[in-house]
Amino acid sequence: MGTGWEADGGAEAAGAAGAPPTSPTVAVRAALRARPLRFPFTRDALRCWAYLVGGAPLGLLVAVLLAVLAVLGLGLAVVGVGLPLLLALALSGLPVGALERRRLRLVEPLPVPDPHRPLPGAGRRARLRTRLRERATWRELAHTLLVGPPLTAAGFGLIALLVFSGALVVSPVVVWAMAPESVMLIPGHAVPGPLHALPATAVGLAGLFLGGYAAALLTTVHVRLARLLLGPREEGLGRQVLELTRSRARLVDAFEAERRRIERDLHDGAQQQLVALTMTLGLAAHELRGRAAAPGAGAGGGGGGGSGSGGPVPDAAGDPVLDLVDRARGEARQALEQLRGLVRGIHPQVLTDHGLAAAVTEVALRHPVPVEVDLDLPGRLPGPVESTAYFTVTEALTNAAKHSAATAVTVHGRVEGDRLVLQVTDDGRGGADPAAGAGLQGLADRVAILRGRLMVTSPIGGPTRLRLEVPCSG
Structure with a gap:
């Protein structure tokens, strides 16, 4: 028993705003034919x-x-x-x-x-x-x-x-x-x-x-x-569907702008404050160690001159205040690393600076399962296309690591005609279910905005193939 799933945003939008539905049969004519x-x-x-x-x-x-x-x-x-x-x-x-x-x-x-x-x-x-x-x-x-x-x-x-x-x-x-x-x-x-x-x-x-x-x-x-x-008239319905599609696209643009604002605030605000806090705690720890060493130096120098420098220096390792400061400094560093990971998850800077291939390669290097990346792209793609493709790959890699027990993953991508075709394949146990909350439905909604197509084939026993087709126009 296998699982196959397809979300075709382009066909849905075209069907709704394009040809009107077939008009119902006239009852008298149906009775005459019968x-x-x-x-x-x-x-x-x-x-x-x-x-x-x-x-x-x-x-x-x-x-x-x-x-x-x-x-x-x-x-x-x-x-x-x-x-x-x-x-x-x-x-x-x-x-x-x-x-x-x-x-x-x-x-x-x-x-x-x-x-x-x-x-x-x-x-x-x-x-x-x-x-x-x-x-x-x-x-x-x-x-x-x-x-x-x-x-x-x-x-x-x-x-x-x-x-x-x-x-x-x-x-x-x-x-x-x-x-x-x-x-x-x-x-x-x-x-x-x-x-x-x-x-x-x-x-x-x-x-x-x-x-x-x-x-x-x-x-x-x-x-x-x-x-x-x-x-x-059906054209009124078509206009309503078109307006709904446009409003959905505007909502996505507004979400993208809000996401970038949050990313900027985290990077320039909370992240910098955590860096300053870590430095302050480091300076506090250094000051505490200096004060702990100062009494020994002063006691040795009470007899005169600098001969006190050879006296015993008190050990600051047992100072409870210093231990708390070091602990707080370690927690601040950990929070900073988590915040940096969160910022990278919202929208990686490498995707903005270097494009889809570099961003996917960076994710593959940090992934716990070996990932083979084969992306042959002619150049930079529109931002929405790159963002959709990137999050599709990351979602597929996350599912492969958490749910499929895969030992190898392959990411293959090409531009065929005017469409980006991306396929992620893993050798896990399969059985992926979009209704189980694996994030596939959210990806399908994101792909539908660009009139793309997302197909998932995951039979029991594997392999699981996720195929993305999206117009390069964005």
């Missing part, structure tokens, strides 16, 4: 007829009202009275679009979302300005002015077909009721009896049968246009 011959006799066909028959007179009423608003608005615009009417015309798509989205629920179980952003607590003027600036407002107006009339006309045509076909279906009953007089079903052709009207019934049934398919076609067109013009 039961093509039985569709005119299903409830879906009845819903389509109800949707189109109800929308035709509603569309006619909306067309008349818009025509009145346009004529009065343009006619009265010269005196300033028509401007509110023209504004009402521009905003007429809002209520019509909201009503159409509600009517679509009759034939479409998947609702069309409202494309307008909510404005809780906003005043009338703020709402008006916001709605006029939104593209969704003008798409709804286009649906009302350009798409509504043709679909309304098609709806009336379907109503005429249904009425005519229904009349033909019941024509034998009409002829029987009016007997013995003949009935003129078709101009110039009188039907003397009910049996002679049966062909008209067959034609009417055929018309109703075809009307079911016509209703499905018109309803599908309605739903697709409503999703296109009355629903939220």
Whole structure:
């Protein structure tokens, strides 16, 4: 049993901000494909007829009202009275679009979302300005002015077909009721009896049968246009994803700047204070030793002259104060070494001064497991790329030393095309799990910022391979 893991930041970002997701299938079209011959006799066909028959007179009423608003608005615009009417015309798509989205629920179980952003607590003027600036407002107006009339006309045509076909279906009953007089079903052709009207019934049934398919076609067109013009557009979602990506990159830049500030403060502040403390403690220890030697020299010189220099010198090794000072000096030196290691871990100076190859080589020399470094780079890479690659290598080497019981590690890196390809391989026991807190998920998030790819292959028994691919553009 093995473990394989891949984090592809570039594919994720491109997929989110690039091609929009596939639009959902129209329910009526799906029902038509599932039961093509039985569709005119299903409830879906009845819903389509109800949707189109109800929308035709509603569309006619909306067309008349818009025509009145346009004529009065343009006619009265010269005196300033028509401007509110023209504004009402521009905003007429809002209520019509909201009503159409509600009517679509009759034939479409998947609702069309409202494309307008909510404005809780906003005043009338703020709402008006916001709605006029939104593209969704003008798409709804286009649906009302350009798409509504043709679909309304098609709806009336379907109503005429249904009425005519229904009349033909019941024509034998009409002829029987009016007997013995003949009935003129078709101009110039009188039907003397009910049996002679049966062909008209067959034609009417055929018309109703075809009307079911016509209703499905018109309803599908309605739903697709409503999703296109009355629903939220995918470009808005793409802009949001792009802005999220940019904000994440800005957060990383802010973190990098804060990291450098902390590094500078530690190097120039706390580290220098520890150095000064170590020197002060050294001077204090030297002064204590000098004072311990001074009484012996003075006692020997009390008889006169410098003959006292040959007298006994008291031993300062047993002085408890001096022991405490030496101990404090040793602890200060240890704290200084730890602080220097911490500063190097935040961002090594050799990486800034000499680049990725030198920094990785320095880490390999200090690593407890033998590390073979094979980095062939054409020159310096952008700072974010070098930093990401360096911390990827250090994380892999740390995991190899702590978790895999490896005896040898290989670091191989090349620039292939415009991408840095880096691979770290160890001969440990494998089984690396990103969910176990080994730092791999954090590396993947860091790589995703640069649209890179991080792949880990770690079968049980080893070896473990960590492969990094990141664009050199940074």
